[in-house]
Amino acid sequence: MFNFLSTETLGIIALSLRMTLLSTAIASIIGVPFGLWLDKAHFPGKRFIVLFNRSLMAAPPVVVGLVAYLLLMRSGPLGFMGRLFTFEGMVFAQVLLLTPIISGLVYNAAHRSAANIRAFAKTMGATKMQTQILLIRELSNDIYFAAVTGFGRAMSEVGAVMVVGGNIRYHTRVMTTTISMLRNRGEIDVAIFLGVVLLIVAFAVQLIAGFLRKREHRTDENF
Amino acid sequence: MKIFRLKKDFEKFSLNIDSLDMSEQKIYGIIGPNGCGKTTAMKLMAGIMQPDSGVVDSGGLTARDITMVFRKPYLMHESVLKNLLYPLKIRGITPDMQYIEHLLELSGLQALRDTYALTLSGGEQQKLALMRAVVFSPKLVFIDEGFSNMDIESIAVFEEFILKMQAKSKLTWVITSHQLSTIRRLCEHVIFMHAGEVKAQGNTEEILSSPQLPELKQYLQFV
Ligand SMILES: Nc1ncnc2c1ncn2[C@@H]1O[C@H](COP(=O)(O)OP(=O)(O)O)[C@@H](O)[C@H]1O
Ligand SMILES: [Mg+2]
Numbered sequence: 001m002f003n004f005l006s007t008e009t010l011g012i013i014a015l016s017l018r019m020t021l022l023s024t025a026i027a028s029i030i031g032v033p034f035g036l037w038l039d040k041a042h043f044p045g046k047r048f049i050v051l052f053n054r055s056l057m058a059a060p061p062v063v064v065g066l067v068a069y070l071l072l073m074r075s076g077p078l079g080f081m082g083r084l085f086t087f088e089g090m091v092f093a094q095v096l097l098l099t100p101i102i103s104g105l106v107y108n109a110a111h112r113s114a115a116n117i118r119a120f121a122k123t124m125g126a127t128k129m130q131t132q133i134l135l136i137r138e139l140s141n142d143i144y145f146a147a148v149t150g151f152g153r154a155m156s157e158v159g160a161v162m163v164v165g166g167n168i169r170y171h172t173r174v175m176t177t178t179i180s181m182l183r184n185r186g187e188i189d190v191a192i193f194l195g196v197v198l199l200i201v202a203f204a205v206q207l208i209a210g211f212l213r214k215r216e217h218r219t220d221e222n223f
Numbered sequence: 224m225k226i227f228r229l230k231k232d233f234e235k236f237s238l239n240i241d242s243l244d245m246s247e248q249k250i251y252g253i254i255g256p257n258g259c260g261k262t263t264a265m266k267l268m269a270g271i272m273q274p275d276s277g278v279v280d281s282g283g284l285t286a287r288d289i290t291m292v293f294r295k296p297y298l299m300h301e302s303v304l305k306n307l308l309y310p311l312k313i314r315g316i317t318p319d320m321q322y323i324e325h326l327l328e329l330s331g332l333q334a335l336r337d338t339y340a341l342t343l344s345g346g347e348q349q350k351l352a353l354m355r356a357v358v359f360s361p362k363l364v365f366i367d368e369g370f371s372n373m374d375i376e377s378i379a380v381f382e383e384f385i386l387k388m389q390a391k392s393k394l395t396w397v398i399t400s401h402q403l404s405t406i407r408r409l410c411e412h413v414i415f416m417h418a419g420e421v422k423a424q425g426n427t428e429e430i431l432s433s434p435q436l437p438e439l440k441q442y443l444q445f446v
Binding site for chain 1: 269271288356
């Protein structure tokens, strides 16, 4: 019987959070600049990249996990690093999963308003650097939303971390893989308990993020 | 500001200005029907849009000296005051708060100084944008239908403000407006555009009182 009030459970929750935060952070560091760049850049095949990015946003986590697995396995291109079935391996898989989601959402937001912001920056005589800072500040609500969406996805997905992490006790066992395991074992009640904990933790993180964030303003078209 | 053989093509519109001289420090007006290319011409001259060919000679002015106000201005996701101070901030200029207070009072925005700028009404947004454009003492100011949402009294106040500012420190203004009263009060020289071309120009009274050109006659017929 699974003991759900043990240090093991706490360890699982902590590992989930650590993995999710780290993969969201890395995916944001890659995805936000990429999304902004994609809006600004003009090159042949841009439409294709945008469409490709959009399809990756909906990629099934298991498939992404499989790709990460093939890259990380001993005979794979990244096999020399020996990161299959490790924490780093799971983060790697989640970064693959989240980066297109974050870059896609940021691209959409930039596509909507970046041209206006850049034109405004020009009228103000802003330098390139100042324009870049303004752009990020003006799009910060959207960037925040993209990161939070990525975080939610990373927290709740089971496919990628299962394939790459392997649900190894004390090592790569996170909340979602535990729930899936418990269900297989028939320990439905504990699975449900952990599921509720997962929801509460996810909600708490959103709550904290919401507090840290300055108040969001609602506006209507007003002309 | 002088332009030569300026060309800009869109799918269904093409702008063609052979030459235009606005190098004196006075207030120029551009008039013409909707879609005749006033905004496009201004964006090209202000350096916000690049022409397909031709020369824009700003007579030694840099992007830091030139500004433009749009009919629907871009306001940052910040307070009224922060919007107003932005051009000073990016120039590293410490604001003269007495002058800032004066500008806020003049535009009737004192009580709204800490309000989130995007909640302002259309007219208030235009007032803020106008003040923000002149707060850093630019040398060349483009105002594209910058009064279109203001009430009649406010328009008079801003006309007065522009005339006073012009009397104190000579600069060059280029203004578009469908209010011919505004054009009459502010502009010494007026340029009439039609279908992407400059069709007539000269002393404002002469152009408006005794129009020769059929297109101009038609534009003025309901005044
Ligand atoms: N970015 C653009 N792409 C395509 N067409 C444009 C663009 N900007 C302006 N136009 C077209 O150019 C014409 C002139 O526009 P504009 O300069 O805004 O006219 P005005 O300010 O005199 O009303 C319009 O028919 C408009 O649809
Ligand atoms: Mg226009």
